[in-house]
Amino acid sequence: MVSGSTGANPLALLEDALDKANKNAATMGGASPTRALISLRRLGTLVGVVDTLDVRRERPDKGFAKLRDHRLSALRKLLDAGDVGYDNEMKAVCSDFRILVERSVEKVMLSGLIERFRRSVQTQQIRSLAKITPDDCVLVDQMMTKYSRFEHSQSDEIDADLPGVDELADDLKLMIDWIGEFDKRAAA
Template sequence: MLTLIETAVVRLEQQAKLEQAPPPVTLNVKALRCLGNTVGITHQLNMREAKPQKAANKLRDETIPQLRKLIEQNDIDSYDERAKSVCSDFRILVERCVEKILFNDVLQRFRRSVETKGKIGALAKITAGDCTFIDDLMTRYSAFEHSQPDELPAVLPNIDDLQADVEELATWISNFEKRAAV
């Protein structure tokens, strides 16, 4: 449902821009959560709903340093729990990069329509290197988002490797968005 609402708001914003008028609505999305028996708690969107560049920057600038602090404190249990969550969030972020960055929001999960107007030309920016880069990240982090067999459990990446992957994705997003379509 949220995707349908976002699509409607984007259309209204585009129409207002054409008419050189302020948009008639603005979208402010909050997530609803439950905690124990309490439901309907509002909070800011998490990593999975944030724009890819913002999410990558947050992972790089806030989350990775928090993980390093847990390592320094020798808090193995907290580190393992948090690192698994970060790897799962990172995999979702890579998936969102496919939708929002690589495919320029032409295709989106849970959206009924395929939006090509003013967007499809940006697909010409995609290179074989982009595909290899994204495919590699999707493969390496898939174990944290999908069930794994007990005889082959997912192994957490080294913190330096995770940091390098996050930094590389943040840089890739920035560079891709600046790239001209060929």
């Protein structure tokens, strides 16, 4: 555990240190350290349950793919069975989707230039800002607005119905495709 009064997240500090060690290893020709994140959570009275599908620490494209490849099928099964647990699972997936959209701003659009809970600014990534288009901003804003409805209390006038499984699948595909397109554009 890293402590101090920096205000930074200890995990972000560890990731910064690991990134720095990887850069040093690359320039010095040494072995690069690796990282493995294991997400633990509480389930009722059980503490320390390993969560293999935690998408919140993933690169957004991988997180969206995990939602598509693992959680969508579970949602379809719940829906087909008429299981009342469907709504809770869909809300959880929508929450993860929203978090991944936020991470898309940090990791994709800004290429890690700045990130929440990280005290460093990666100024070498500033060129990524020139690759952002108004369409990118519109897409992110639309997805944030759409999936924030399930996170925050809403006025009765606002439609806060959960998306259907097919609508969620379409949005997942849209985000995965957008990230791939943005990454190609940013690399050019």
